[in-house]
Amino acid sequence: MGDPNGIRQKRREQTLLAVGKRLADPKLGRDEGSPDHRRIQLPKEMAWKITMYGGYLLICQPDENKLLKFVERYVESASNMSLTEWRRLPHIVSHIHLPYLQAAQQIMELQEAYQIHKGLKQGYQNSLHDMKAIVKTWRNRLPVIADDLSHWNDIFTWRQHHYQVIVNHYESNRDSTTTNSMLGVHASAQSIIHFGKIARKHKLTSVCLDTLNKIYSISSVPIVDCFQKVRQQVKCYLQMASMNDENGLSEGLEVLSNTKMQYFQKEMTAEFYALKGMMYHLSSKYLV
Numbered sequence: 001m002g003d004p005n006g007i008r009q010k011r012r013e014q015t016l017l018a019v020g021k022r023l024a025d026p027k028l029g030r031d032e033g034s035p036d037h038r039r040i041q042l043p044k045e046m047a048w049k050i051t052m053y054g055g056y057l058l059i060c061q062p063d064e065n066k067l068l069k070f071v072e073r074y075v076e077s078a079s080n081m082s083l084t085e086w087r088r089l090p091h092i093v094s095h096i097h098l099p100y101l102q103a104a105q106q107i108m109e110l111q112e113a114y115q116i117h118k119g120l121k122q123g124y125q126n127s128l129h130d131m132k133a134i135v136k137t138w139r140n141r142l143p144v145i146a147d148d149l150s151h152w153n154d155i156f157t158w159r160q161h162h163y164q165v166i167v168n169h170y171e172s173n174r175d176s177t178t179t180n181s182m183l184g185v186h187a188s189a190q191s192i193i194h195f196g197k198i199a200r201k202h203k204l205t206s207v208c209l210d211t212l213n214k215i216y217s218i219s220s221v222p223i224v225d226c227f228q229k230v231r232q233q234v235k236c237y238l239q240m241a242s243m244n245d246e247n248g249l250s251e252g253l254e255v256l257s258n259t260k261m262q263y264f265q266k267e268m269t270a271e272f273y274a275l276k277g278m279m280y281h282l283s284s285k286y287l288v
Contacts, residue, residue: 048081048103055110059117060161068121071114078107102151105141109155112137113162120169128180131166135187142194145201156195163188188218189225193232200236208236227268230259234275241282249283 055074062068082103089097112134119127138159143152166184196211215221215229233255240248256276261269 045085048078048085048107051078051081052103052107052110055114056158059110059113068114068117071110075107075111075114078103078110082107098148102148105155106158109138109158113158116162117165120165132183135163135166135183139187139190143198145198147198149199149202149204149207152195152198156191159191160188163191182220182222185218185220186222186225189215189221189229192218193225193228196229196232196236200232200239203239205236205240209233212236223263227264230255231271231275234272234279238275238278238282241279249279252279253283 051074055071055078058068058071058074082100086097086100089100116131116134119131143149163184167181167188170181170184192211192215196208199205199208199211212229212233215225221229234252237248237252237255241252253276256272256279259272261272264272
């Protein structure tokens with residue numbers, strides 16, 4: 001059993017963070033009547049998170065009176081606060097350092113999201129190249145099996161929002177090419193597929209399947225992403241079957257039977273048939 005006092009303290013911190021997300025002041029004011037003045041009640045090690053949430057709100061809920069450029073101020077402030085807390089920790093790196101390593105990534109992705117939004121507003125060719133570079137960076141910055149899945153859920157959810165902003169921007173701009181719009185579509189689909197893959201490796205099969213189904217919310221998904229989605233879905237059902245879940249076999253075979261093979265390349269079709277063979281092999285074991 002956990003320490004009751006520790007549990008109560010954790011709940012208190014979570015409640016204060018939830019309130020802080022709603023009260024964050026985009027201008028970083030410090031007057032007595034400002035929401036920031038109320039941060040005095042918050043544990044100081046959480047101050048960076050409240051500041052970061054202020055930057056989130058400024059990007060996700062734009063306002064004419066709250067200039068986008070203030071995000072840079074949030075990034076700088078949150079970075080300094082998290083570094084201050086990092087310096088308080090022991091010199092030997094251990095699990096206690098993990099929240100601040102995760103904080104560094106979240107703050108970095110806040111800055112990168114700001115650059116995407118700034119580039120879309122400016123509309124310059126150089127801004128387009130910068131945006132593509134950030135999207136490529138996000139696609140290559142992926143979790144490993146040992147990472148905290150809840151942290152990466154926040155990261156992938158954050159990225160999905162900005163991928164959709166890219167799609168909406170270029171779809172509403174008739175002068176833009178379809179390629180720019182598909183950049184956001186492909187990145188969004190890849191993000192969903194990779195999170196589903198990591199969830200499967202964590203043996204969270206229900207999380208994997210629920211995540212992969214989110215791909216249906218994206219319009220005009222590239223065929224390569226459709227292939228990867230079905231592949232991960234069938235692998236998930238195979239994993240369920242290997243854990244003595246007989247429904248996994250029937251559901252996996254149904255997915256493959258309903259997949260229209262004519263739309264996929266020969267190499268992709270071959271892998272589907274290989275997965276189907278593995279399912280029939282497992283099903284024969286249940287019949288013995």
